Amino acid sequence: MIGDRDRQEFEEFVAASSDRLLRIAYLxxxxxxxxxxxxxxxxxxxxxxxxxxxxxxxxxxxxxVVNLVKDRWRSLGRRPIEAPLKRDxxxxxxxxxxxxxxxxxxxxxxARALPLSQRAVLVLRYFDDLSVEETAxxxxxxxxxxxxxxxxxxxxxxxxxxxxxxxxxxxDAHR
Numbered sequence: 001m002i003g004d005r006d007r008q009e010f011e012e013f014v015a016a017s018s019d020r021l022l023r024i025a026y027l028x029x030x031x032x033x034x035x036x037x038x039x040x041x042x043x044x045x046x047x048x049x050x051x052x053x054x055x056x057x058x059x060x061x062x063x064x065v066v067n068l069v070k071d072r073w074r075s076l077g078r079r080p081i082e083a084p085l086k087r088d089x090x091x092x093x094x095x096x097x098x099x100x101x102x103x104x105x106x107x108x109x110x111a112r113a114l115p116l117s118q119r120a121v122l123v124l125r126y127f128d129d130l131s132v133e134e135t136a137x138x139x140x141x142x143x144x145x146x147x148x149x150x151x152x153x154x155x156x157x158x159x160x161x162x163x164x165x166x167x168x169x170x171x172d173a174h175r
Contacts, residue, residue: 010050013057014043020128021065027123028069030112038068062128063138066120073116110160118153121146 021042025035042064046053053060111119117139124135125146132150136143 006050006054009054010047010057013046013061017058017061018043021061024062024123024128025065025069027111027127028066028116028120029072030108034072038065038072041068059134059138062124066124066138069120106161107157110157113160114153114156117141118149118156121149122153122157125150 021039025038029035042061045064046061124130132143132146136146
């Protein structure tokens with residue numbers, strides 16, 4: 001049974017970390033609903049293992065999120081087709097936010113076209129600001145693999161963004 005002190009610590013951790021974990025899960029899955037499910041499951045697992053997770057709860061929960069997403073990728077066999085960002089019908093080309101939304105949409109499409117391992121490395125390294133070593137530990141891979149995935153992923157993104165496309169063929173050409 002969890003004590004009052006443990007419960008309070010866990011609730012404080014959840015309040016401080018849920019949004020960040022949700023953003024990580026979303027960037028890895030590309031789907032808000034799946035991301036919410038992944039984070040909920042990760043927090044439940046973290047709560048069950050709080051006695052050991054409390055030493056580094058952020059790392060424990062983040063690793064759990066990544067592992068749950070990996071399990072989802074394996075069980076799907078292949079990624080489902082993801083719906084693109086719907087364009088705002090009110091926005092016009094003269095609207096200052098129009099270009100920003102188009103840039104973000106292009107970046108998200110290009111990121112979703114990356115191989116899943118490359119996307120996971122980019123999310124952890126650049127969104128979650130983990131070191132190469134922390135990323136390697138979280139994903140269960142070597143630091144050399146983190147570096148090569150990072151290099152390839154950035155080259156793939158750069159190429160997709162330079163051509164203004166995120167077609168799978170464009171990404172595949174740089175593997």
